[in-house]
Amino acid sequence: MLFPTVEFAIFFPIVLALSWALMPRQQIWKPFIVVASYVFYAAADPRFCLLLAAITLVSQLAVVAIHRTDDERLRKWFTAGGVVFDLGILAVFKYYGFFVSDVSDVLNSIGLGMPLPLVTIALPVGVSFFSFQAVTYVVDVKRRQTEPASPLDAAVYLSFFPHLVAGPIVRASEFLPQLKEPRDPDRVAVGAGLTLIALGLIKKVMIADYLAREVVDKVFAVPQAYSAPDAILAAYAYAAQIFCDFSGYTDMAIGLALLMGFVFPQNFNSPYRATGFRDFWRRWHMTLSRFLRDYLYIPLGGNRKGRVRTYINLMLTMTLGGLWHGAAWNFVAWGAFQGTGLSAEHAINGRLGRIFPGWLRWFVTFNLIVFGWILFRSTDLSVFGDYMSALVRSGPATLYSVPVVGAIALVIGLQLLPERPMEGIELRIGRLRPLLLGAALALVVLIVGATVPSQGVPPFIYFRF
């Protein structure tokens, strides 16, 4: 079920009302919210509910086993078992098709050709997110950062519908404490929640989908047919599109959770004002970068084992992070590009800041990030090659228009404004009476709805991941 759909517009008010009605009786609220979340998930494909249930069950068994023993070796084995299961599910459903033909080729080339079944496997929506959340649960218990939850709490944590299909990746240690007691019904950030939902809708439907339709999809489909001015425009348009698409989803997810009394971690913080790759990853998909840092980079040794190992760890972490986005070489290359940027930055270790002014560091970082998005958006490396050719081909500008350039400038420009006034506006809106905000949200939905093409709202980019 997509957030900006009629089905969800019917589903959410009912669930929200029942949720607050049942909240004081946690023994009823918890099963209710699990059922509601599974209904939400089943709308995509009911069969995938079994997968979600299996991940929940195995992770719960693993954490209970880890918690019951003090033998460090056993704890390690149980952790490995849980993590391997969670990531194994991800590997089979997401990467089987990607690796099978390459593995087959290698086996053939060394004379060990054996028929690996070439079958297409459906990618369960959200599997990349809930499998990572399950990993945080198992590892956090192993690290004694969180206590094992009851099976019901674990089920609520992993299936909670606002974060189920496209994040943010909420860690067990961030969510489970919120289940210990009923959410306080007198301290709900209604204004902030409704504002975020409205903002998310505008970002996704009015900006991201518009830019995709008018510029991005056209140029990335057939870069050969366009020349430099259009290719440059499409690269910046995609930078704006992917930000609005993903942060728009996140805004809605965080807003919906707030209305239900829950807080999710921040996932975006004006990423295009970053003045370096490290800075960018502290602002872009923050929950993923924190996951990669704490559950991959640091366990690999982080920066504690010398310079060379630091670079290797950075490259490995970011390349795997790239692969997490999709089973394709362009994502691997994009991850490696980010790893290279981080390693280079690490190598010069702050000297950049002393040599170059802030605006120049921002300019270079921003354009390198946009260049990276070309790799990310290209469906394969040959399309990327065609895009590079288009970037140096002279020709007319055919896709420029005031709304397109205005939308890109708005998305990037707003992130460069000082934070305090922006947050001040948000705060003032958040103080308005809920009924006034409810009416304003209806107005926003009606306006946004008028911009939806007859074919409906395209899926969020991160649903594919």
Place this chain on the structure above:
Amino acid sequence: MAKAPERFETIAEMEAEARPGPEGGPHGDDSLMGRFDRWDLRRFTGWDAVKAVALTTFLLLIFAGGSVRKAADELKPGLGRDIVKAIGGPAGWISDRLPLADTRRDLTSWLSPDQQLSGQSFAAGGTSPGKSASVLPPVATAPQPLHKLLVTGDSLSTPLDIQIARKLADQGAGVQVIRDPHLATGISNTGLVDWSKLSTTQAQDDRPDAAVLFIGANEGYPMPGPSGKPVSCCGPQWEAIFRSRVSQMMFNYLNGGVKRIYWLTVPTQRDPARKPIADAVNRAVRQAAAPLGGRVRVVDLIPTFTPGDTYRDSILIDGKDTIVRVSDGIHLNEAGSSVAADLVLQEIGRDFDY
């Protein structure tokens, strides 16, 4: 849950505090979970949230109840559709009786990205378009120059459209490819788009020399029969109505100046329940094309993708077993679309110079 100390006034300050210490030092709490506690954000009750969302829903129902009813018609059959229908029916009824929906439409219609369609709807009851091939311009015998090619259809037509455009661009053909996929639409379901009107509009507005049609993933909907009663898929009567609609589309394109149409058949799908629909669609297309001579070429994908009418995920491409379908068992993936594009371009090469 970590709460942010009150001294943080902006996210930037909170974030700065969360940054790691010196090399190897521990990271602070950079989840920013406490950001909503800053500045004494105004809090309301859970029931305020419910009331606000209920008001939003109420306003949407009275201003756009008809959209809920329409959305139900576009959903696949199932419990979800039944629920949306149960709400959409009364909501649409109320909305129809209030002037609010019209006001909304008047005020916001300029924002719609949809094309304004011209032309006639499908003839009621599956009556034949009442035209014969003799009213159409004669078919050119010598290859013609190809300037504009329209590639259209439902979701089956993408990424075929992209593959055709890329292949032509790689050849330096100078052909303008108009890619116009209409996802989730069907000839038997006019809820989202009426393909009779759309085909007329495409021919008139885009003026293509040739059109490639790949459609049939969303068929099988009941269509009104001669008496006005809906006819269910996939008996002879349904097939006759469908054939008439396909025929009407073909005439719309050809009358609009399209010189040739390349219509792809639907390859066998994984789900056996879909086979009767695909069979009826493919038969109807072949029968509708037959009287039009060389103006419509049916590009049969079944021998290539599903020989023996048996579904398979992969086929041999250049001697290598390659997956050509996506996981739904309906659509072609990039590799499959590339093969289909080659077949289409081979056919186009018989009729056009490019």
